[in-house]
Amino acid sequence: MRLLGFCVVAVAAVAVVTPLYTHPPVHAAETPVTWSRQIAPLVYRNCAACHHPGGAGPFSLLAYSDARRRGRQILEVTQSRYMPPWLPAPGYGDFADARRLNDEDLALIKKWVESGMPEGNPAETPPPPHYDATWQMGKPDLILSIERPWTLKASGSDVFRNFILPYPLAQTHYIRAMEILPGTPQVVHHANVLIDRTASFRRQHPGEWKDGVPGMELELDAGNTFDPDSHFLFWKPDTPLLVEPPGMTWRLDPGNDLILNMHLKPSGKSETIDAQIGLYFADKPATRHPMLLQLDDDRDLDIPAGDRNFVVHDELTLPIDVEVLGIYPHAHYLGHVLEGWAILPNGQKKWLIRIPNWDIDRQSVYRYRNPVFLPRGSVLHMHYAYDNSDANVHNPNSPPIRVRAGNRSVDEMAHLWVQVLPVNVPKGSPDPRLLLEQAWMEHRLSREPGDSIALYDLASAEAGLGRYSEAAAAYRKLLRADPGDSRTLNSMGAALDKAGDAAGAKEAFRQAIAADSGNCDARFNLGSIELKHAVFDEAEHQFREMLARCPADAAARSGLGVALAGEGRDAEAAGEFQSALTLDPQNFTALYHLGEMAIAAGRPGDAIDFLLAASKQNPNDIDTRERLAMALAQSGRSADALVQLREAELLAPDSADLHALLSQLLAETGQLREAIDEQNEALRLQPRDADGWNSLGVLEARIGKPDAARLDFQHALQLEPGDAQARANLAQLPPQ
Ligand code: HEC
Known part of the structure; x- marks a missing residue:
């Protein structure tokens, strides 16, 4: 053949x-x-x-x-x-x-x-592939539908419409796959799904959102937690199902909205748009966190009528090693040659994409067959050429007119989104995406010093990287331009708190609340700072105020729980922790404290359940491991307890407390020599610990070394002459 x-x-x-x-x-x-x-x-x-x-x-x-x-x-x-x-x-x-x-x-x-x-x-003839209008992966775990079907007119120009689909659940879920059923694929050219973490778009359009809001591009308020856009949630006709790679789920929290941003083309008859989004849940949060970087040069877009080759450019130096997973070039109708590449530190040019004949109707996200490695110091480049002449068949204007940047389809745009995954991250480093954010925002500010969003995001990145004074300074700069900005005041408070200026922090939180009494974050932060300084009644007051406005906030519930526990009102505290878990079964604070309470109440079995769940959320938290080891030891599972402590020791080799605890557990299981080693290690780290010397003496005595024990007890008494325990132990030793 x-x-x-x-x-x-x-x-x-x-x-x-x-x-x-x-x-x-x-x-x-x-x-x-x-x-x-x-x-x-x-x-x-x-x-x-x-x-x-x-x-x-x-x-x-x-x-x-x-x-x-x-x-x-x-x-x-x-x-x-x-x-x-x-x-x-x-x-x-x-x-x-x-x-x-x-x-x-x-x-x-x-x-x-x-x-x-x-x-x-x-x-x-092979059997033809089978297609139907149902879900490809079977029934989704959650189906979201647009609020009201919307009618697309029979004729006219392209329509860009944003439908808002509120996430209706009271729990956080991790999403491993998403499918969009647009209802009428013939008129849908492409669609993007955006996550609106703060429902900001819905709040911007209270009266009209149920019917969708027109517009090609939109600006969303990402809120205060560093949670950068990470996934291309892009729909095109031939790939309605998006399955994320292993370990790269994305998250939906209560209060989030999904926004379905659709590019629609009238078909000659009127059509009803009745789209659905199907979501498939995973049981685990992501272990790998990609990030979307945006190169853009909208500010230089001012394209004279008739110009056949109007070029804009942007570049960004990568502060860390990354793998590029996907890329999404975006321009409107005048875009002609769209290019993206990287220059490696050794000068080599690595092409990422080249589109010689752009057509907005065919725009797409492109995912690499194999991730493209770019070492730190590589420079990403965006280079777009526009054709605003009659020779461009897509030109919406004949004769051509001057075109500038904007979010209507008759305006232009120059964006290149790149999905990168940080790699080769040294153990113990801060979230590497913060370094990307920092580099990106510094770059934006270098081009546009008055860009307040970039300055705010830079400040947040600095705070995330532990550079609190730099962060506070940046927030202060923002406040000079806008002194009553409640959110900036709150963020500055958080940075000052971390920098050790508790008084300044409280003042900033109070100002934030004065500027906007509904600023729940500022109330939460004020409550937390009071907790930190053990002012429990004031903390309780702030959390209650906050819950009156944001009742579904698991963190505020668990904060209130901690405050109540601090006031000795344990039963009420437990109730708050339980409601925090109903809102968010993974709430660490609630799990940890319920575990601690179960230990105190002599219910080590319950404690183990809570603390295991807490440790899963926060595997590097030493306190949780210690409590878990205690609960395990109390229920007779010494070997498991030892495993927890040994793992904790790997995480914090210099924690004297941990070595002392290990010593205690080893002694209880009769491993006296190992116990002595651990106690010696604890004392090496913390030589002025009288109790520790006393414990070491007891161990030495038990293995039949009264002379060594005597020295230890004397050492304890030297450090603390009133140490009755050491004195009694010394008296019990056989005479020299
Ligand atoms: C990603 C979706 C998609 C794929 C894959 C695709 N087509 Fe199409 N095709 C379209 C759409 C949409 C139109 C009509 C609008 C347009 O011209 O873009 C079209 C139009 C056509 C037309 C009519 C063109 C005209 O001038 O009216 C032909 C013929 C055609 N396709 C053949 C093919 C063949 C052959 C293949 C495979 C080798 C193919 N298509 C793959 C979406 C697709």
Whole structure:
């Protein structure tokens, strides 16, 4: 069935899919290219995802009769590479799911059409792929629908509409896959899903959000926690299902909204948009945290009418090693040649993408077949050329007009989003995404010193990196321009607190609350700072005030619990911890304190459950490990307790308390020599601990070394002459 010499190349490429290609080559003249043998598999693989009944393509290509009827047209659009739709040039980035026919495929189509499109033996046609309008991975764990179906008019220009889908659950969930059923794929050109952590967009449009809000781009308020955008949640007709790589789930919290940002094209008849988003939950939070970086140069976009080659550029130096996972170039109708590359520290140029003929209708996120490693010091480049002449068939204006940046489709945009995963992160470093954020914001400020959002984000990154004074200084700078900004006041308070200035911090929180009595974060922070200084009644007051406004906040509930426990009101405290867990079963504070309370109440079994769950949330927390070890020891599980303490010791080798605790447990299980080693280690770290010397003496005495024990007790008494325990122990030793 092989006709031409170069078809041999196709053997390796397609043999997996169609075993037919593994037949030995036969002479050309005897075996024509047929639908059943070569063309159907090719079409099913490259075209059918859109060209099936109900798909995004204007007609189905599943049956021989369908394809035959359009043979000529198929030949044309494939030779011109108009189909399948695929913008990136080959050789400039190796993308997964690249939809690009190779020369062999093109030759097969040509031969087939020119030889009269024979069907071949219908019995040999592989079964066509199956598509239906239901969920590909089975019923999702959660289905969100737009509030009200919306009618797209029969005609007119493109429509960009944002539908808001509030996350309705009271618990946090981690998402491993998402599928979008747009309802009417024929009119949906692409869609983005954005996570609005603070429901800010809904608040901006209280009256209209249920019907969707027009607009091509939108600005969302990310809130105060560092939680950068991390995933491309992008829908296009042929890939409605997004499955995240292992360990890279994304999170939805109570109070979040999903925003479905749709690009719609009128089809000639009016259509009802009734989209649904299906979400599949994972049981674990992410272990790997990618981040989306944005290069952009909107501020330079001012494109004269008729300009055929208007160029903008941006670049960003990477402060850490990363792997690039995906890329999303974005311009509107005048974009022409869109390029992204990296210059490595050794000067080498690594292409990330090149789109020689941009078409907004075909925009897409591109994911690399293999992650692209970029060492620290590499410079990311965005380089876009625009064509605002009549030669650009996409130009919405004839004659052309001057075009500037903006979020309407008649405006322009120059964005390049890059999804990067920090790699080679030294153990114990702060979240590496903070370094990316810092570099990114410093870069933005270098171009636009008055960019207050960048300054705010830079300050937050500095705080996250532990550079609290720098952070406070940056917040102060922001406050000079806007002294009554409640959020900045709150953030400054947090930075001052961390920098050790408790009084300044409280003052800032109070000002934040005065500026906006509904600033729950400031109340929470004021409550927490009072807790830290054991002013429990004041803390209780702040948490209660906060809960009156934000009743569903698990952190405030558990904060209130801690305050009540501090006031000795344990039963009420336990109640608050329990309600915190109903809101968020993974709330660390609640789990930890319920565990501690169970130990105190002599219920080590319950304590173990709580503390294991707490430790899962916060595996590096030494206190949790210590408490867990105590609970395990109390329920007779000394070996498990030892494991916990040994792991804790690895995390904090210089904790004297930990060595002392280990010593105690070893002594209880009769391992006296090991116990002595641990106690010696504890005393090496904390030599002025009288109790510790006393404990060491007891151990020495137990292994029959009264002389050593005597020295230890004397040492304890030297440090603390009133140490009755050491004195009694000394008296009990046999005379010298
Ligand atoms: C990602 C979805 C998608 C894939 C994959 C795809 N098409 Fe299309 N196709 C479309 C859409 C949408 C249209 C109509 C709008 C347009 O022209 O973009 C179209 C239009 C066409 C047309 C009509 C062109 C015209 O000028 O009216 C032909 C013929 C066609 N496709 C053939 C193919 C073939 C052959 C393949 C595979 C080699 C293919 N398509 C793959 C989405 C797709």
